[in-house]
Amino acid sequence: MKRSLIALPAAAAAAALALPPTSAAHHGWGWTQDAESRLTGEILSITFTNPHMHLRLRDTMGMEWSVDLSPPIVAERSGFGADHAAAGDRATVTGHRARDMSVRSFKGETITVRGRTFDVYPQREKTLSPTG
Numbered sequence: 001m002k003r004s005l006i007a008l009p010a011a012a013a014a015a016a017l018a019l020p021p022t023s024a025a026h027h028g029w030g031w032t033q034d035a036e037s038r039l040t041g042e043i044l045s046i047t048f049t050n051p052h053m054h055l056r057l058r059d060t061m062g063m064e065w066s067v068d069l070s071p072p073i074v075a076e077r078s079g080f081g082a083d084h085a086a087a088g089d090r091a092t093v094t095g096h097r098a099r100d101m102s103v104r105s106f107k108g109e110t111i112t113v114r115g116r117t118f119d120v121y122p123q124r125e126k127t128l129s130p131t132g
Contacts, residue, residue, distance in 0.1 A: 032096035032107050036128040039065060039106050040092040043113070048072050048082045053120070057091065057106075065104045067093055069111065070120040080111065080118035089113050094128050095121075 041059040053069040069075060085091060093108035109121040110130040117130045 033099050036094055037097055038094050038132060043087050043089045043091050045087050046085055063104055065106055067106045067108050069108045075120045078118050078120055078122055080120055085113045094130050
């Protein structure tokens with residue numbers, strides 16, 4: 001019995017270390033810059049699936065970004081659902097870009113699309129106006 005109790009934590013630690021850094025960093029905000037910023041462009045694709053909604057966005061300079069939003073249930077509570085945005089729509093997202101400036105990843109707190117702004121992370125304090 002002692003052997004399995006010791007082996008279990010060791011196996012869990014080994015599994016955690018085997019995860020790629022991006023998987024471990026995905027949840028939470030530690031991978032993002034502290035300052036809020038704004039990203040505007042055309043939605044190339046958007047998914048409303050768990051664990052987080054995700055969109056690909058082409059900015060005004062033609063660069064593609066990977067944008068994580070909240071879990072769908074949180075967004076739905078803020079009024080944002082699958083019928084509010086689609087590929088081809090122009091959107092502005094406020095939130096936090098990746099600390100690694102070579103990575104075009106962004107974690108959005110608000111999204112403005114089709115003239116409406118949705119706060120998909122209402123529990124987070126905001127310092128930047130969604131509409132600029």
